[in-house]
Amino acid sequence: MAPGRTEGDGPAPDHGPVRFGPGAPEAGLPVVAELVTVVAEAAARASGEPPGGTVAVRENAAGYWARRGLRTRPDEVVAANGAQSLLFALLAAYDGDVLLPRPGPAWWTPQARLLRHAAYHVPTPAESGGVPDPYALLETVRRVRAEGGRPGVLLLSVADDPTASAAPPELVREACEAAVSEGLHVISDETWRDTLHRPHETVLVSPAEMCPDDVTVLTDLVGALLPSSWPAAVARFPESDRAHQGRTLDVLTALGAFVAEPVAAAAAYALDEPAPVRDRAERAAALHCQLAEAAHLAVLASGALARPPQAGRHLYVDLGPLRPALADRGVNDSMELEEYLTGRLGAPVPGGHRFGDELGALRVRVSTGPLAGATPEERARSLASPAPLELPHVAEALSTLGTAFDELR
Numbered sequence: 001m002a003p004g005r006t007e008g009d010g011p012a013p014d015h016g017p018v019r020f021g022p023g024a025p026e027a028g029l030p031v032v033a034e035l036v037t038v039v040a041e042a043a044a045r046a047s048g049e050p051p052g053g054t055v056a057v058r059e060n061a062a063g064y065w066a067r068r069g070l071r072t073r074p075d076e077v078v079a080a081n082g083a084q085s086l087l088f089a090l091l092a093a094y095d096g097d098v099l100l101p102r103p104g105p106a107w108w109t110p111q112a113r114l115l116r117h118a119a120y121h122v123p124t125p126a127e128s129g130g131v132p133d134p135y136a137l138l139e140t141v142r143r144v145r146a147e148g149g150r151p152g153v154l155l156l157s158v159a160d161d162p163t164a165s166a167a168p169p170e171l172v173r174e175a176c177e178a179a180v181s182e183g184l185h186v187i188s189d190e191t192w193r194d195t196l197h198r199p200h201e202t203v204l205v206s207p208a209e210m211c212p213d214d215v216t217v218l219t220d221l222v223g224a225l226l227p228s229s230w231p232a233a234v235a236r237f238p239e240s241d242r243a244h245q246g247r248t249l250d251v252l253t254a255l256g257a258f259v260a261e262p263v264a265a266a267a268a269y270a271l272d273e274p275a276p277v278r279d280r281a282e283r284a285a286a287l288h289c290q291l292a293e294a295a296h297l298a299v300l301a302s303g304a305l306a307r308p309p310q311a312g313r314h315l316y317v318d319l320g321p322l323r324p325a326l327a328d329r330g331v332n333d334s335m336e337l338e339e340y341l342t343g344r345l346g347a348p349v350p351g352g353h354r355f356g357d358e359l360g361a362l363r364v365r366v367s368t369g370p371l372a373g374a375t376p377e378e379r380a381r382s383l384a385s386p387a388p389l390e391l392p393h394v395a396e397a398l399s400t401l402g403t404a405f406d407e408l409r
Contacts, residue, residue: 022350025314025365026313027369028373029379029383030376030380032276032277034277035266035269038265038269039230039262041265042262043261049259049264051258052077052078052079053080053234053264056265057259058074058077058078058234059268060267060268061236064219064273067273069206070217070236078234078235078237080232080234080235080257081233081258082231083231087107088111090218091112092248093244096117097152098118099121099141099144099154099179100119100122100132101122101156101157101356103129103162103363104130104155104157104160104355104356105162105189109121118149120151123136127165127168128168129163129165129307130163131160131171132156134171137154137175137178137179151184156172156175156189156207157188157190158190158205159193160192160312161314162314162365164309164310164311164312165307165309165310165311166196166204166311168203173205179214188208188215189219190206191222192311195281195313196310197285197289197293197309202311213238213240214238216237216244218235220233221233221234221267221271225271225273225281226266226267226270230267231263232259234267235248283383284383287388288372290388291371291394292313292314296308298402299315303321303322303409304319305318313367316363316366317363318361319337319362319363319364320362320363322408326362331362334351334352334358334363335359337364338350338364341404345370345400345404347370348367349367350365366401370397371397371401372394373394382394
């Protein structure tokens with residue numbers, strides 16, 4: 001999530017790429033009661049947190065990854081006060097030009113630019129986002145080197161923001177093997193892997209399972225385990241890469257990017273995945289699955305396009321087929337489309353230019369969070385309901401969304 005702004009802040013007064021980058025889609029759901037208790041108990045303690053995270057956080061992060069097929073030791077884990085700080089430290093440690101998928105998370109490119117690293121967007125295949133096309137990746141590396149650049153890092157995401165898709169294992173393997181063959185280190189952002197809409201029908205494989213010596217895994221806990229106001233993130237380093245892990249710790253220490261003790265206690269608890277946390281994550285994913293599928297049908301009915309949502313809390317919509325109707329409303333690029341739909345829907349709808357897409361492409365990310373309700377009480381009812389689409393406030397929100405797109409036909 002870009003510094004200084006969250007998705008709930010309303011329309012930005014201008015289009016600055018760093019200050020006003022859109023935040024990650026938020027669930028907006030009530031905080032798990034047991035997490036509140038853990039934080040309250042830890043709030044009375046006045047001791048500071050060590051650089052890289054407490055033993056409890058690192059041990060439980062190791063267990064979290066082990067349950068997902070990645071055998072991990074606690075001394076291979078580093079924690080920080082949010083994904084922004086952690087990615088910044090990783091990019092500073094690994095150095096080199098950064099390659100990333102197009103479209104990709106809005107906050108990745110500003111991190112590279114703040115470090116004065118060149119950032120190159122590589123197209124993704126039509127079937128999924130988050131992972132670049134392997135042949136386009138190789139061609140981009142060749143071109144960057146021919147122009148005097150130093151490709152060093154590939155950023156990717158197997159469960160993707162903004163496209164809400166999950167990359168198939170064969171694509172992940174081909175892209176990672178292409179990157180490693182060219183000497184790139186892979187940073188795999190797996191924040192959204194626990195938000196799969198249909199986890200028993202979707203095969204998700206971490207690049208670290210395929211190229212264990214060349215992949216660092218990054219997980220932002222606010223994706224599925226913690227509320228967004230409690231920032232914490234963890235990284236898993238290759239067993240053989242202690243040098244870059246040490247450099248990452250140096251950067252985090254220089255930044256003072258330590259997890260606050262109450263948040264660290266919550267992070268350790270959540271990473272252990274007790275029943276209340278596990279149940280919430282599953283119910284939230286199921287809720288947003290229904291909301292996203294309903295929104296997807298509404299978008300397609302208008303004539304717009306979108307990949308079928310597989311993860312997360314959003315859709316990535318292409319309104320290119322509706323260009324003539326949009327032009328009649330003075331909307332000719334994604335900045336103008338962002339302003340139009342944000343005003344029309346009363347919720348932030350960031351344009352594709354924020355995710356590395358071409359300005360002329362009429363694409364936006366539509367968040368499903370507002371569909372769950374406008375108040376904490378409505379969102380709690382949506383979460384508890386076996387049929388959330390039948391709730392009046394959800395039905396009304398979906399109707400508003402459908403009408404906004406239908407009137408563009």
